Amino acid sequence: MDLWRRAGLVARLSHSSMLALTLILRADAAGTPLRQVAVQTVLRISPAGTSAIVSELAGRGLVRREADPADGRAFLLVAGEAAPFVTEQLRRHDEEFRELVAAVPAEHLRSLVQVLDGMRELGEAKYRDA
Numbered sequence: 357m358d359l360w361r362r363a364g365l366v367a368r369l370s371h372s373s374m375l376a377l378t379l380i381l382r383a384d385a386a387g388t389p390l391r392q393v394a395v396q397t398v399l400r401i402s403p404a405g406t407s408a409i410v411s412e413l414a415g416r417g418l419v420r421r422e423a424d425p426a427d428g429r430a431f432l433l434v435a436g437e438a439a440p441f442v443t444e445q446l447r448r449h450d451e452e453f454r455e456l457v458a459a460v461p462a463e464h465l466r467s468l469v470q471v472l473d474g475m476r477e478l479g480e481a482k483y484r485d486a
Contacts, residue, residue, distance in 0.1 A: 369412075370409075372399060372401060372405070372409060373409050373412060373413060375399055376395050376399060376406075376409045376410070376413065377413055377418055377419070377442070378446065379395060379398060379399070380395065380413070380419050380433045380434075380435070381419075381435055381439055381442070381443055381446075383433075384433070384434045384435045384439075385435070385443075389422070389432040389433055389434045390432065390433050391424065391430050391431065391432060391433070392406055392407070392410055392421075392431065392433060393406075395409075395410070395433065410433060413436070414436065416436075416438065417436045417437045417438035418435075418436045418438050418439060418442055419433050419434065419435065419436045419439070420433075420434050420435070420436045421433060421434075422434050
């Protein structure tokens with residue numbers, strides 16, 4: 357696969373698509389590939405949204421659908437031919453992020469955690485009261 361094609365594999369993927377890709381690749385690497393409904397459940401998105409994300413990822417060669425041997429009507433999501441490149445790219449991004457966080461003073465991190473906890477609580481209250 358040429359460098360230009362590789363560079364575009366994850367370019368312009370939505371946040372939900374990146375989350376789905378990470379979830380699928382980690383599950384497949386652990387030897388426990390997921391069904392599409394599991395991705396839908398974990399990400400809390402609609403069946404149509406999940407189908408669109410998986411179709412986009414499959415179209416880029418990032419994931420493949422394989423028949424589930426336990427259920428002939430279902431498919432498992434596994435790493436596609438482009439997955440090794442993307443896995444390395446994600447690993448490097450993760451490493452860079454960890455280095456950045458390690459450079460932030462502890463008191464700033466504590467403040468950030470407080471802000472994020474507050475946002476989470478507000479979000480939970482919003483959906484709990486809806």
